[in-house]
Amino acid sequence: MTAAFALSLLSLAVWCGLLCGRAGFWRVRKPAPAPAPAAWPEVVAIVPARNEADVIGRCVAGVLGQQYPGKLSLVVVDDHSHDGTAQIAASAAAGTPRSGALTVVPARDLPAGWSGKVWAQSEGLAAAGHVAPGAAYVWLTDADIWHGPGVLAGLVARAVQERRDLVSLMVRLRCASPWERLIVPAFVFFFAKLYPFERVRDPRSKVAAAAGGCMLASRAALSRIGGFAAIRGELIDDCSLAAKIKPGGPISLDLADDSVSLRPYDDWRSLWDMIARSAYTQLRYSPLLLAGTVVAMTLTYLAPPLLALAGGARQWPAWLAWAAMTLVYLPMLREYRQPRWLAPLLPLTALFYLCATLDSARRYWLRRGGQWKGRSQAPVRS
Structure with missing residues (x-):
């Protein structure tokens, strides 16, 4: 077994775990309206x-x-x-x-x-x-x-x-x-x-x-x-x-x-800033969690299309992993009334998020984290 094929299998295993072990997170389910209470509170x-x-x-x-x-x-x-x-x-x-x-x-x-x-x-x-x-x-x-x-x-x-x-x-x-x-x-x-x-x-x-x-x-x-x-x-x-x-x-x-x-x-910069403002905060300002995020995002979203396109049919696990992420992304695209052809591009979007997360860590290390409305709100790095 080549290293590339082993990586393909690992990516597929990750997606099998997500499909079975994350409470159907990709499904768009909205509860029915609740009945009116007997008295409406203030x-x-x-x-x-x-x-x-x-x-x-x-x-x-x-x-x-x-x-x-x-x-x-x-x-x-x-x-x-x-x-x-x-x-x-x-x-x-x-x-x-x-x-x-x-x-x-x-x-x-x-x-x-x-x-x-x-x-x-x-x-x-x-x-x-x-x-x-x-x-x-x-x-x-x-x-x-x-x-x-x-x-x-x-x-x-x-x-x-x-x-x-x-x-x-x-x-x-x-x-x-x-x-x-x-x-x-x-x-x-x-x-x-x-x-x-x-x-x-x-x-x-x-x-x-x-x-x-x-x-x-x-x-x-x-x-x-x-x-x-x-x-x-x-x-x-x-x-x-x-x-x-x-x-x-x-x-x-x-x-x-x-x-x-x-x-x-309206532009990539405003979305980038939205993510970078709090992404490293989500990771509790931990370099270890940041490294784990890079590995996890790469294995989950980036490796499947790269291995599939580079290896052809031999990398069938990578193709299956890419197909899985495409299918589970479709319900959210439908919720936002977006075309289906965006679903296979999820790896590109994931790369954008990953790079913005790395920039979030860079801003924190430069003591510019949590910028919003003229305030830098992240705790000062010791």
């Missing part, structure tokens, strides 16, 4: 916003335009914006049925040891204690997300019926530009492989994850973990929050239909 929404003038108006209109039968308030935390974010938010609220439900609060200066977004969320939660002291749920969303009118009612109904402390939706990312079509569906695919949604929902599993664009958390659960101070320094705040909440109560994560990201990624 909800307060919190939106951290830092220089979001181009999107905050649509976000506020979406939140305050909810067809929610219960009481709903919105706290927008203006995190030292200098582009008129607060004024645009107020103007947008004035044109909604809940024009008086908006409160804009300025964030205090960022304390040492806190990441910017988590501090803004903490400031919003503190303000919510005055604005909506009776709210049973806190709806956490981002300034660049628009929610359709029925989203909140669906979240609350599920949380009440299934008694979940955290219900999250991975919003639909924009998939319009050529680069978005190549990269975005793979982003969701890789996320689901890392955090299989079925295991997130399973209270017996330790897998915990959430998507920060849309999270409904019970106020009791937030109080139980000590509020946002429990995740004060985290850059991947959504999954960190889920990991804190799940040991005390069940959580869920699903794909959204009517919650949409407004953030455009």
Whole structure:
């Protein structure tokens, strides 16, 4: 047996393991709507916003335009914006049925040891204690997300019926530009492989994850973990929050239909920066985990097409591995309404992600990690 053939067999074995051992992560399954509760609890929404003038108006209109039968308030935390974010938010609220439900609060200066977004969320939660002291749920969303009118009612109904402390939706990312079509569906695919949604929902599993664009958390659960101070320094705040909440109560994560990201990624650089901002954080700033990721990505995604094209029919295990990854990627492409011919190109997309991950480590070593809105938020390398 040649080394190349042995590598082909190993790649095929990896894909057999993924197909059998990752809870069907590639399947696109959306739960049926939950029945309406007997009484609709009060909800307060919190939106951290830092220089979001181009999107905050649509976000506020979406939140305050909810067809929610219960009481709903919105706290927008203006995190030292200098582009008129607060004024645009107020103007947008004035044109909604809940024009008086908006409160804009300025964030205090960022304390040492806190990441910017988590501090803004903490400031919003503190303000919510005055604005909506009776709210049973806190709806956490981002300034660049628009929610359709029925989203909140669906979240609350599920949380009440299934008694979940955290219900999250991975919003639909924009998939319009050529680069978005190549990269975005793979982003969701890789996320689901890392955090299989079925295991997130399973209270017996330790897998915990959430998507920060849309999270409904019970106020009791937030109080139980000590509020946002429990995740004060985290850059991947959504999954960190889920990991804190799940040991005390069940959580869920699903794909959204009517919650949409407004953030455009029209060129490769913006997508690269999105990945590089937190990829090395996901690896806990570990050179060993980085090396393992390089080996794993190479074996899983890069080796099959390289060996198949170089070896022809003799490398049949590599062809089977490539076919497997192509087939399991198709459901996510269908979810994002993208053509099937993109599926065999998944190895190229994986190479893009791998290179951006390496760049994420380089930025950390150069003390430029976690760049967002003018802040470098990754911990300083010792």
